[in-house]
Amino acid sequence: MNFCSHCGAVVQLVHLPNDALPRYVCATCAAIHYQNPKMVTGCVVYRQNRVLLCKRAIEPCFGMWNLPAGYLENGETAEKGAMREVWEEAHAEVSIQGLHCIYSIPRINQVYLIFLASLNNLQFSPTSESSEVALFSETEINWNEIAFTSSVFALKHFFSDLREGTARVHIGSFTG
Amino acid sequence: MNFCSHCGAVVQLVHLPNDALPRYVCATCAAIHYQNPKMVTGCVVYRQNRVLLCKRAIEPCFGMWNLPAGYLENGETAEKGAMREVWEEAHAEVSIQGLHCIYSIPRINQVYLIFLASLNNLQFSPTSESSEVALFSETEINWNEIAFTSSVFALKHFFSDLREGTARVHIGSFTG
Numbered sequence: 576m577n578f579c580s581h582c583g584a585v586v587q588l589v590h591l592p593n594d595a596l597p598r599y600v601c602a603t604c605a606a607i608h609y610q611n612p613k614m615v616t617g618c619v620v621y622r623q624n625r626v627l628l629c630k631r632a633i634e635p636c637f638g639m640w641n642l643p644a645g646y647l648e649n650g651e652t653a654e655k656g657a658m659r660e661v662w663e664e665a666h667a668e669v670s671i672q673g674l675h676c677i678y679s680i681p682r683i684n685q686v687y688l689i690f691l692a693s694l695n696n697l698q699f700s701p702t703s704e705s706s707e708v709a710l711f712s713e714t715e716i717n718w719n720e721i722a723f724t725s726s727v728f729a730l731k732h733f734f735s736d737l738r739e740g741t742a743r744v745h746i747g748s749f750t751g
Numbered sequence: 752m753n754f755c756s757h758c759g760a761v762v763q764l765v766h767l768p769n770d771a772l773p774r775y776v777c778a779t780c781a782a783i784h785y786q787n788p789k790m791v792t793g794c795v796v797y798r799q800n801r802v803l804l805c806k807r808a809i810e811p812c813f814g815m816w817n818l819p820a821g822y823l824e825n826g827e828t829a830e831k832g833a834m835r836e837v838w839e840e841a842h843a844e845v846s847i848q849g850l851h852c853i854y855s856i857p858r859i860n861q862v863y864l865i866f867l868a869s870l871n872n873l874q875f876s877p878t879s880e881s882s883e884v885a886l887f888s889e890t891e892i893n894w895n896e897i898a899f900t901s902s903v904f905a906l907k908h909f910f911s912d913l914r915e916g917t918a919r920v921h922i923g924s925f926t927g
Binding site: 578583585593595608612614646649650651653671673677679682744746750 | 752761762772827829831857862864924
């Protein structure tokens, strides 16, 4: 950040009184430009013992497989954003069953909110964001082809919950 | 948003191809300035059947009572942010026991992530943000003095879970 998005003047990084972090402050109009983490919302979409994965047709990790997930937009609830991402990436309609995990990546200022969602029917298809969409059981997944630690975290816990017959919310982070 | 925070030129609200929402785009350097919801992290801090509330010494809702909570900062995990807020607002040290609720307020682009946390000891005190800090049982709470619908949602569910001997993650939203 170099310029004030409100008035266009130059901003400075300032340590304000009683504030933990330095902030970009406009020397002309005094606007404080806070910067905060973003939420990524998505779903572990399941049908019996299989989960729906999408082969990425976009960067990053083009060609790898992923849960349908993406940035929450202004004006959305977390669960609506998660369902929208499933539609955009897999053209699938789902019903949210509960929260599955929250997973923070502080180095890149992201928090994932991943819901458990059941497929409403067996209709899903490739989209502009996914070259393939398919259901996988645990043994059918090639773990080397899964994009992002957040997906591995969510999927591993889904299948261990399935084996144990439990469902709880998992809290994790990647601090590497 | 009027100006590009990268180069200082005027931005325009543009509907980009394959994008659901209009974005602020710089006509000079082509930077796209995405705007996304913010996370508020905090805790229902409990000791037996009582919860820790803070009387707000800051606006908004100056003088009303609230859970310790505030905006997640860059570089934090969700749970670290929640513990930092408890320290900043109540000078209390806590142990996170799990997630309690997520609560979206799409009209103002906020998602609350509220954790369950036990008090490590009975040391807590007023801070620059809280004029009083105290433990309350359900019947000791004056519900008309609780700031924010997110706090009411989290507290009502905490006490009903307590009565029922259960603990699960609650998903809610305020869409008024």
